[in-house]
Amino acid sequence: MSRIKEEKGFSDELIAFITEWKSKPGNLIMILHRVQQEFGYISRDSADTVALMLDIPLASIYGVLSFYHFFKLTKPGEHNIQVCLGTACYLKGGEGLVDEIKNLLGLELGGVTADGKYSLEGVRCVGCCGLAPVMTVSGEVFGKVTKDQLPGIISKFN
Amino acid sequence: MAFRNYILVCGGTACESSKADAIYEALMAECNAQGVSEEVQIVKTGCFGFCEQGPIVKILPEDSFYVQVKPEDAQELIAEHVVKGREVKRLLYSKDPVKRHAKVEDIKFYQKQYRIVLRNCGFIDPENIEEYIAREGYAALEKVLFSMSKEDVIEELKTAGLRGRGGAGFPTWMKWNFTKQAASEEKFIVCNADEGDPGAYMDRSTLEGDPHSVLEAMTIAGHTVGAQKGLIYIRAEYPLAIHRLEIAMKQAREYGLLGTDILGSGFDFDIEIRLGAGAFVCGEETALLASIEGRRGMPVPRPPFPAVKGLWGKPTVINNVETWANIPVIIIKGGDWFSQIGTQDSHGTKVFALTGKIRNSGLVEVPMGTTLREIIYDIGGGIAHDKAFKAVQTGGPSGGVITKDYLDTPIDFGSLSKLGSMMGSGGMIVMDEDDCIVDVVKFYLNFSVDESCGKCSPCRIGGRSLANLLEKITKGNGEMADIDRMREIGEAMKKASLCALGQTAPNPILSTLHYFRDEYLAHIIDKKCPAGKCKSLITYSINPEKCIGCTACARKCPVGAISGERRAVHKIDPAACIKCGVCFEVCKFGAVDVR
């Protein structure tokens, strides 16, 4: 186990979590969530390590990873910007926010800025539809966002 | 000790995002600073439902309803309301600035509502089990454990006529009875909190505002059907709901309401959380069970139904959050009481997430049989910015639209499906004249295509073909034959898809082809988008009569498509224009035309 800590950077808590869940049926998704919580995404290396620790084939891990949208396979920016593209936000101009952020940061959906500071993703309904259009930056939620508020919101996280 | 004032601060996700946390802290600090912290209790509750006006602060016993409160207002609220006993008029809610309404019952948004599911949301601190207990919490569990037989419980649900709120409307008592009668050592109770409909947040608010009601109900089900383990499958996108559930489970265990030998009855039951991972199809019950088992969430054909052969092949009761939240009340007040509420076809209430182009967005709970007009106009306050109503969409990506001719239909499971829509989980999205029906339908279809698990070809291939046809039409390349083609593909998907995702994905198209045929024809024949949404079908131009040459549009145009000298009429080069609409937004003189 100490090799996993040193070489793969898995924290003690993460290793303890995996050990605890190892014997529980249906553990894989919960473990992958925990890995993503620690690293912000699930690298090839992390997936390998999980396969090793659970003694299951890597392919079955990628089968699950590719099915579920929530899991990220590439490293997000330091501040991940999520723009809601659920129905309520779509009607109230969520796409316009995406376009404006693309312009402001020179980013595509799913991309990361060159300095690794920001990444941009479209998500489905964060459950604040009453405040549409909604976006989040590093987990902080912003509601009733207008395009001219965007530079201010983004620079808050600089 | 009784407090002089109770201050309730909305701490639902929507309000957290409007900085309810900061308000809570500011109120605390002010109470200390002004020396009244001993006399005031401040409670962070779940969602009040009136999200449009959030963050909301309610002060008892006066029942003063303060809206859009900012942390800076804390000083005045404490100094005036608490210390001097004078309401802070400028923060009270009112549509009429002269006659400010102070009381909750005066607010139209709440008048036609009837709260069973949301009974505690906005009234209790969801992180404190004692507050739930004080409002008859866990009394139903006690009744079930000590003074009702298992058969009585099923009978009560049957009398109540409770039908599942997750979409399908299946009678809850039947499910429970199947599982109860199934012979098995091991059985499971599952709560479906996957809430995948993009534009709906009823379940989220219930879990954030009143998590114990779901835990209590699941425990009741466990006792009734003979299960010892419950699982809550919840979207990972709902961190606050997960956090509050974890607190609630911990407290329930400490109080002997969960775990071994519950309330000394000898009955053991515990609950565990399992996280979803952003796949809409996992809301479907067989896919959900596959996901809990740690696999890709692919539906399997039913029967066998989960009630008989579910999680790990064992009999499993699976119900939706809102269904669960109804159960403790039914046990306490009785099935007869519940069956009096609503319509012949559907008893009880339904929670809707009222969003889109509505003046008062928020969560509303109404008796079944309330009309759409009452929900949209009386509760919702009508269409925002006085635009014209166009349609309302219910049932999310599986539902259909309802037009103004049907606004007086009393809504229940039966009436909505008769109109070609469905109850669904409770998303209710209002569209106005600026929304293009074809564009919105394309949005839903793309959603369903993205979310198809790909297991069966009618859904995988049919959905893609429908999305492609819609794309073609909104690009201005549609032909009349496409209408029949879409109808044929849609009907085939309805019949041949394996699960309800594929079976219902064509609903938005089929229903709008029926009610909004003209709008499709405008796109196909005239190559026009009447609402001005579909970019390929519109052009931007500047009206020389109105343009005063302020240069605002030219400065903002991202591609430099606008030319013109200061104080002279400007002009858009159609070849360069990317139709971003910025010029339309910035022109203060209404000189930019969209056609």
Ligand SMILES: Cc1cc2nc3c(=O)[nH]c(=O)nc-3n(C[C@H](O)[C@H](O)[C@H](O)COP(=O)(O)O)c2cc1C
């Ligand atoms: C594609 C699809 C998505 C669904 N999503 C949900 C959901 O998000 N939440 C939910 O409770 N039920 C959802 N359902 C319905 C469930 O399959 C199931 O009917 C429900 O959980 C049963 O609980 P109930 O009887 O209490 O409604 C979905 C069904 C389908 C076909």
Ligand code: SF4
């Ligand atoms: S209908 Fe669609 S989602 Fe359902 S099983 Fe078939 S492919 Fe999968």
Ligand code: SF4
């Ligand atoms: S719509 Fe956008 S690209 Fe076209 S002229 Fe206006 S600002 Fe420029």
Ligand code: FES
């Ligand atoms: S649709 Fe954007 S928060 Fe629900």
